[in-house]
Amino acid sequence: MKMNWWKRFSRRTQMEAQLEKELSFHLEQHTAQLIDRGIAPEEARRQARLALGGPEQVKENCRDARGTRWAEDLLQDTRYALRTFRRNPGFTLIALLILSLGIGATTVMFAVINSVLLRPLSYPQSDRLLTLRVSTEQIGELWGFSNFDFGDVKRESKTVALAAWTYAGGTISGRGEPEYVNGRNISADLFSTLGISPVHGRAFSPDEDRPGAAPVAMISHGLWQRDFGGQQSAIGEPLIYEGKPYTIVGIAPAGFQLDGDADVFTPLQQRKNTDPRMQNRRSRFLHALARLQPGFDLSEARVELALIAQHLATEYPESNSGLGMTAYPLQK
Amino acid sequence: MSPSKSDLPQGTLDLLILKVIALGPVHGYAIAQRLEQVSRGVVQVPEGSLYPALHRLENRGLLAADWKETETGREAKFYRLTRKGSQQLKTEAADWQRLIDAIALILGMADSGAQ
Numbered sequence: 001m002k003m004n005w006w007k008r009f010s011r012r013t014q015m016e017a018q019l020e021k022e023l024s025f026h027l028e029q030h031t032a033q034l035i036d037r038g039i040a041p042e043e044a045r046r047q048a049r050l051a052l053g054g055p056e057q058v059k060e061n062c063r064d065a066r067g068t069r070w071a072e073d074l075l076q077d078t079r080y081a082l083r084t085f086r087r088n089p090g091f092t093l094i095a096l097l098i099l100s101l102g103i104g105a106t107t108v109m110f111a112v113i114n115s116v117l118l119r120p121l122s123y124p125q126s127d128r129l130l131t132l133r134v135s136t137e138q139i140g141e142l143w144g145f146s147n148f149d150f151g152d153v154k155r156e157s158k159t160v161a162l163a164a165w166t167y168a169g170g171t172i173s174g175r176g177e178p179e180y181v182n183g184r185n186i187s188a189d190l191f192s193t194l195g196i197s198p199v200h201g202r203a204f205s206p207d208e209d210r211p212g213a214a215p216v217a218m219i220s221h222g223l224w225q226r227d228f229g230g231q232q233s234a235i236g237e238p239l240i241y242e243g244k245p246y247t248i249v250g251i252a253p254a255g256f257q258l259d260g261d262a263d264v265f266t267p268l269q270q271r272k273n274t275d276p277r278m279q280n281r282r283s284r285f286l287h288a289l290a291r292l293q294p295g296f297d298l299s300e301a302r303v304e305l306a307l308i309a310q311h312l313a314t315e316y317p318e319s320n321s322g323l324g325m326t327a328y329p330l331q332k
Numbered sequence: 333m334s335p336s337k338s339d340l341p342q343g344t345l346d347l348l349i350l351k352v353i354a355l356g357p358v359h360g361y362a363i364a365q366r367l368e369q370v371s372r373g374v375v376q377v378p379e380g381s382l383y384p385a386l387h388r389l390e391n392r393g394l395l396a397a398d399w400k401e402t403e404t405g406r407e408a409k410f411y412r413l414t415r416k417g418s419q420q421l422k423t424e425a426a427d428w429q430r431l432i433d434a435i436a437l438i439l440g441m442a443d444s445g446a447q
Contacts, residue, residue: 022359
């Protein structure tokens, strides 16, 4: 009788019993035949099992042939999970709580970035701006890139120009009252990727965006007004930030935000040797922004990112196995 | 297991199974025996792949199976060909014949000299 998939799945216990019966019939027949030929019973049984190629292995292959394997495994895993949850309600509660908080926070973060990052300023050709995301098998999509992955994608991609930033902050002093300010570490090309320029001075050069380069900073329009009276002479002035002297090279446009206001912007890679997260492929903490290169569209960028992710997964299986990469329009 | 035995070419096991079953309902063990005898020990029929293949063919609707008593009074699973199965056997057998003819032609060519 021909059974459909559902029947095969719902009658799996019966099918297992039949498989067992079928194979033991085979073994008995073969054993009996070998005994007839004068082989000792114990040896005959051994040879019969050997000829069949390991009954357990054969059973496994027969189960695969049934085509219901994935559902059976899923069911078994689910049952196992539920059993564990029942036995360990405290753990379950905490796990659920952490998961919901994590998912909630990520969602909020994304919503916040979408609205806050973009509303204040309109970027030229903002429909070509993308946010890049990674996804792992266990957790799903995340916003963060590791610094190494960011560097590799930036180097290999033909379809997008890439920039990155992350949160920072510290005390500024030297002028008036010491004050804690929010900061951001940004890659040198963040401004050019977004398509904006400082109102005075300049953005960072690639040479400044590396470890050991002279410490330079851009400041917000607000801080410029507050502490420097909006004077152009602020360019080239020193700024003591986190106890270190920086030279101010540019003033960000009024209203420029990266997930909220920040007053001090410093080159991302200058942190490379002091921040261990910068040297760890598993530390996925960078926000990656990108602009489509002329002549490419979103779907082409996605294909390329998927390929690069695959290539990185082969090259760095320990950190990148199962890691996917994709892009979304920054402005919906 | 003499070294002269060859492995089955890819895709032929299903064909051989269908052929054996076409002669009348049989159980798995008898199929294994018949394959062994008929091939005169030239090809190695991997017993381990026999049952997965049977189950696969059954799922594809090429075979049907019933539990029946053997001559010795034991219950065994007897396989028989469905209409779809005998159709498949015809097609595959014809395909193989064509391939064999073509290969024979090519091998024969070397003796008579290429034209």
